[in-house]
Amino acid sequence: KPAREMGASLVSLNCCYCNGNAALWDEAALGRKSVILVHGMASCALQTKEDQSTYHGHGCALPCSNAMGWDLTWLSIEEVVTGAQRCRNILELRNVMGVRKDGTPVLSTGNLEGVSVRPYPGLEGIARLNPGELIEVPVWLPLIEAMAPVYRLTPGSYDWRRWGDVVYMEECVEALRAKVEQEHRVTGRLVSIFGHSMGNSLVIYVLSVLGTEWTREHISELVLVAPAVMGSPKQVSAYAHNPASTVAGLPNGMSLPAPVEDFLRRCMDTAPSMASLLPMRVGGVSCFPAHHVFVKTPSRSYMIDDMGHYVQDLQQRLPAGRVPTAKFWPMIQEEFHKIKAPAVPTHIFYGSEHATVSQVTFRSDDLLATPEVSATAPGDLTVTAASIEALAASWAKQGRAPVHLHMGPRNKDCQEHLGMLKSEWFCRHALAVIEPGPPGCNGHCAH
Secondary structure: OOOOOOOOOOOOEEOOOOOHHHHHHHHOOOOOEEEEOOOOOOOOOEEEEOOOOOOOOOOOOOHHHHOOOOOOOOOOOHHHHHHHHHHHHHHHHEEEEOOOOOOOOOEEEEEEEEEEEEEEOOHHHHHHHOOOOOEEEEEOOHHHHHOOOEEEEEEEEOOOOOOOOHHHHHHHHHHHHHHHHHHHHOOOEEEEEEOOOHHHHHHHHHHHHHHHHHHHHEEEEEEEEEOOOOOOOOOOHHOOOOOHHOOOOOOOOOOOOHHHHHHHHHHHOOHHHHHHHHOOOOEEOOOOOOOOOEOOOOOOOOOOOHHHHHHHHHHOOOOOOOOOOOHHHHHHHHOOOOOOOOOOOEEEEEEEEEEEEEEEEOOOOOOOOOOOEEEEEEEEEEEEOHHHHHHHHHHHHHOOOOOEEEOOOOOOOHHHHHHHOOOOHHEEEEEHHOOOOOOOOOOOOOO
């Protein structure tokens, strides 16, 4: 069936949202082949719930912001307007001790006392960041609309704050395994997985842990949009200084007002996912030039293998509590060393039309002030094109399965990190790279 007409605006007005999408969700539950959609950083709605027996209050808010049940928090416009302080505070994480599957005690994360957080259930939670509200913030909606007439769609939602917490990473392995096996049983066909940005890190890590045999028995192909598996040079600034501006996708040199950035950073800096996006080796391979400098200060330069020192220096020089995820970095590196090239055909969609941060410079060795952008490279405003091409080349060299690169048209909306996912061009081409196939087919049979 032809794809529906799609738009890629960041914010839209739809007065009929609450009643207008039931048919879409019903249609997306059908289809002869399952496609799992795995979102990236901050691009899945989160709900929160407070245990009234242990509730101590999480900031000033109007009464309408304090719901008794599950309450849309990220990214509720109503919540931001009526209870911005609560919205920020309730999503903070705290460091706690956890236990890995093998019984090893490790540092982990937990919600604040009396708080539960979960991804908004169903496709609604990734279609828009604020499901049910009048002014919409669409994310996966255009792709869902394009694919629902043909495919059975299901979200691979996770708490994006906690990616990088190795205990939670193990939970993600089991969650995605169970979802894939369920979809495989229901349809009798191999499953396709679509990932975006940090979601691709989750997908590739999970498949690396589950192994080649399991992957080929259950997965037909991967479609990776703007993968950030190898990290982003832009993240060296976002990690401890301007995370909100980076997540908002602001162009280079632009940032939110300092009071706003400082207000939001208190929550975002507690998320291990912020550390997981720093530049790093993937499976022991660097996707950046050997001597590329990501961070410069008056006294030293930090390259790919210096990121651990950079994190330590930030922790030592910034105010106490400013870098609460520093101890997660060595564990993240160890887990990403396990990543292998995909064992099934992989399609990578990426952009190169935007000047993208490739280096930042601090004016002082104290690292207190937000660094300045000192070099850029072609990319999508978040991930550099050359690093994606190097990742694809590394995987192709391993020879485990074909890797295909797809460059968007020279339309800057189609080449921007999030805009690409919502573009008509991508939605059209995404349909072209998947083969539904009859039962028992390996996923690449003719229609």
